[in-house]
Amino acid sequence: MTSAPGDGPAAALSAALSSLGARLFPGHGSVHDLRRLSGGASQETFACSYETGAGLRPLILRRKPHERVSALAAGLETEAELLKLAAAAGARVPAVFHVLTADDGCGTGFIMDRLEGETIPRKILRDERFSTARAVLARDCGEALALIHSVAPDHLPSALRPAPGSARVAELQSAYAAIGRPNGVYALALRWLADHLPDDPPQLSLVHGDFRHGNLMIDENGLAGVLDWELAHLGDPMEDLAWLCVPSWRFGEIENPVGGFGQREALFAAYEAAGGQTVDPARVRFWEVLGTLQWGLMCSGMAEVFRSGTDPSVERAMIGRRASEVEIDLLDYLAPLTSEA
Amino acid sequence: MQDEPTAAEILPAIARFLRETVTTDHSAHTMFQARVAANAVDLAAREAALAPGFDAEEKARLKALLGDEGDLLALNRKLADQIADGTLTLDTPGLKAHLWATSMAKLAVDQPAYASYRRAVKRRGG
Numbered sequence: 499m500t501s502a503p504g505d506g507p508a509a510a511l512s513a514a515l516s517s518l519g520a521r522l523f524p525g526h527g528s529v530h531d532l533r534r535l536s537g538g539a540s541q542e543t544f545a546c547s548y549e550t551g552a553g554l555r556p557l558i559l560r561r562k563p564h565e566r567v568s569a570l571a572a573g574l575e576t577e578a579e580l581l582k583l584a585a586a587a588g589a590r591v592p593a594v595f596h597v598l599t600a601d602d603g604c605g606t607g608f609i610m611d612r613l614e615g616e617t618i619p620r621k622i623l624r625d626e627r628f629s630t631a632r633a634v635l636a637r638d639c640g641e642a643l644a645l646i647h648s649v650a651p652d653h654l655p656s657a658l659r660p661a662p663g664s665a666r667v668a669e670l671q672s673a674y675a676a677i678g679r680p681n682g683v684y685a686l687a688l689r690w691l692a693d694h695l696p697d698d699p700p701q702l703s704l705v706h707g708d709f710r711h712g713n714l715m716i717d718e719n720g721l722a723g724v725l726d727w728e729l730a731h732l733g734d735p736m737e738d739l740a741w742l743c744v745p746s747w748r749f750g751e752i753e754n755p756v757g758g759f760g761q762r763e764a765l766f767a768a769y770e771a772a773g774g775q776t777v778d779p780a781r782v783r784f785w786e787v788l789g790t791l792q793w794g795l796m797c798s799g800m801a802e803v804f805r806s807g808t809d810p811s812v813e814r815a816m817i818g819r820r821a822s823e824v825e826i827d828l829l830d831y832l833a834p835l836t837s838e839a
Numbered sequence: 840m841q842d843e844p845t846a847a848e849i850l851p852a853i854a855r856f857l858r859e860t861v862t863t864d865h866s867a868h869t870m871f872q873a874r875v876a877a878n879a880v881d882l883a884a885r886e887a888a889l890a891p892g893f894d895a896e897e898k899a900r901l902k903a904l905l906g907d908e909g910d911l912l913a914l915n916r917k918l919a920d921q922i923a924d925g926t927l928t929l930d931t932p933g934l935k936a937h938l939w940a941t942s943m944a945k946l947a948v949d950q951p952a953y954a955s956y957r958r959a960v961k962r963r964g965g
Contacts, residue, residue, distance in 0.1 A: 679843065680912070680919035682938050689923055745955060752954045801843040804852075812852045813875045815844045819882060822842055822945035826955045829942060833935045835962040 507563065508534070511544070514603040515559070519548050522596065526551040541574065541728065542605075545612060557595060561607030576657045577727045578608040580704070583653060589645040590723045615717040617725070619749045622716050623758045631720045636760025638721035639709070639742060640768025646724070647703045647735040648773055654704055660732040661705075662698040666788060667691045673795045677802070683825040684798075687791045690832055696781050698734070705733035710747045711757055735775060739765060740785030745827040746793045787831050794824030840897060840911045840941075841890050841948055846883035853879055885948045893944035900937045939963070 512532050519527025532546040541562055547554040560574055575597065584591045592610040622628050661669075670691070674684055707729030715723040743755045743762060751758030756765045766777040800818035803809050853876050860869055894911060901907075901914040905921070921927040927934050943963070946956040 680916040682915065682918045682922055683942055685919040685922040686929075686938065689925070748954070750954045752958065798842070804844050805848065810852055810855075811872070812849065812856055812879050813872055815849045815852055816875055816879055816882070818844055819842055819849075819949045822942060822949045823953050823955070825942035826946055826953065826959060829939055830955060830959075833929055833938065835939070835959060 508532075511604060515546065518596075518602050518604065523548060523550050530554060541607070547612075555595075556612035557609050558592065558612045559604070559607065559609050561598065561605040563605045573657055574607040576655045577730070578610075579655045580727045580730050581610065583649045583704070584646050584724070584727075587645045587649050589642050590721060592723050592725065613715045613723040613725075615715040615722040617712050617715055619711040619747070619758065622711070623749055623751055627718060628716065631716055631718055632759045634720040635716065636756045636764040637768040639714070639756065639760075640739075640765045640770075640774070641772040642721055642724055643706070643709065643735070643738050643742075644769045644772035644774030646706055647738070647775075649704045651701060651703065651732075654732070658704070658730065658732050660702055662702060663695055663734060663737075663784065663788070664698065666733075666737075666792075667695060670788070670791055670795060673792075673799065677795065677798050679798070679801075681798070681825075683828050684791065684794065686832060687787060687828045691784070691788055691791070694784050694787075696734075696778075696784055702732040703735045705731055705735060705738050707731050707733070707738070707741075709738045709742050710744070711749070714757075734781070734785065736778065736781045737785045737789075739769065739777065740782045741789045743782070743786050744789040744793060745830070746790065746824065783831070787828065790824055790827050790831065794821050794828070797821035797824065840894060840915055841886060842945055846886040846890075849879050850883055853883075882949060885951075889944070889948055893947070897937075897941055897944065900933070900940065904931075904933050904937055 512529060515529045515532065516527070519529055521527070526549045528549045530547040530549065532544060535543045535545055535558075541560060544559040544561075545556070546559065547556050560577070562574060578594050578597050581591050581594050585593060592613050594608055594610050596609040598604050598607050598609070616622055616628070623632070667688070671688060674681075674688060706724065706727060708726055709724065713724065713726040714721060715725055742757055742765070745752065745755075748754065748758040754760055755762055762779070762782070766779075766782075769777060797817055797819075798821040800814055804811075804815045804818060856872060856876055861873060898911055898914065901911075901918060904927070905914060905917055907914065907917060909917070918927070922934075929935050939959070943956070943959060946953055950956065
């Protein structure tokens with residue numbers, strides 16, 4: 499949803515950004531086209547441009563107006579730090595332009611360059627404009643993940659949450675228990691995950707944590723940038739490869755397991771060629787099942803969000819009713835149909 | 840047993856949207872929500888038409904699998920508990936078929952256009 503500034507908080511933000519602009523671009527720095535973009539509940543994302551004296555510079559502001567902390571979110575200062583580390587490792591990410599300070603009066607967060615491109619899956623997967631990109635996206639994603647995972651662990655911000663497989667399975671058990679509605683397929687998947695839990699890797703890596711459609715800026719040439727590092731954590735690098743292959747991101751293109759645009763073999767080969775560790779398909783499969791269940795539990799949790807009045811919209815209710823898609827996907831992994839009619 | 844929120848919970852939200860939003864706000868976002876609401880009406884119609892038959896079949900399967908009586912919620916709780924503790928596994932005769940039939944019954948109501956559902960319909964000979 500977009501909303502024009504003009505009411506209290508938006509006008510205050512516009513004024514604060516103007517005075518910041520005057521400091522960053524002396525003699526220039528006027529703010530143009532400030533608008534709120536759709537975003538998470540705990541954080542706000544705005545688009546705007548600054549007059550630099552040599553033209554408009556398109557930017558994105560990610561900020562927290564108040565201190566509301568999610569247990570899973572890395573935090574915006576950490577996000578800015580990770581963007582810088584990923585850029586230094588050679589991954590395509592938006593350049594961090596300015597980290598907000600208390601003096602800026604805009605809350606906490608940062609300003610980064612605004613990349614051109616598309617994030618809407620159906621356009622990326624169907625429009626002729628992206629046909630060249632589709633042919634190289636699995637490779638681009640493999641390369642990007644290898645670079646992200648190559649960031650030296652001792653350079654990483656200390657705020658990053660360690661979340662190896664054992665911790666993640668326990669989180670999903672809790673989420674299922676909290677929903678409280680019995681589900682045979684979820685019970686089967688949880689049992690399978692507990693029985694197939696791989697050993698933790700000797701060293702946990704930087705994991706993006708939400709590497710999938712919506713967070714990948716894509717242009718006609720392929721992957722233009724990796725966005726939204728909110729769920730970054732320390733984990734098994736196979737998790738990122740797997741999350742991109744979760745069936746929920748195929749948008750009808752079910753013969754292309756990688757985001758609806760590619761084959762696992764191409765993703766894995768590019769990952770290894772770009773310096774990523776040798777891919778263990780069984781380990782990726784564990785994380786695919788985990789990711790699929792995670793998305794299902796998220797959908798199932800929407801019933802309570804709807805019912806409690808937190809968001810009583812029809813849209814929210816209908817996300818709750820998408821959980822059954824995940825049941826079919828889980829059964830395809832764990833109890834596949836064998837006879838072709 | 841269909842997922843939640845039930846059609847009975849969703850329909851009043853659609854009525855509220857029609858009364859309070861559609862009549863006053865004609866933004867692009869409202870138009871998007873209107874398409875979602877139309878899909879929700881379709882879902883509610885499918886649930887009314889199909890769920891009673893699906894529920895009866897599910898109850899019969901659960902009775903055979905668990906050798907127990909009870910309402911669907913209680914039977915499903917017992918099923919989930921026995922899968923969790925390993926009493927029932929995919930080697931248990933009937934479990935795999937039951938899980939597929941139950942999930943397919945949900946998809947027939949929730950999202951019959953879902954590509955993996957349509958593929959499964961073909962594979963199951965439907």
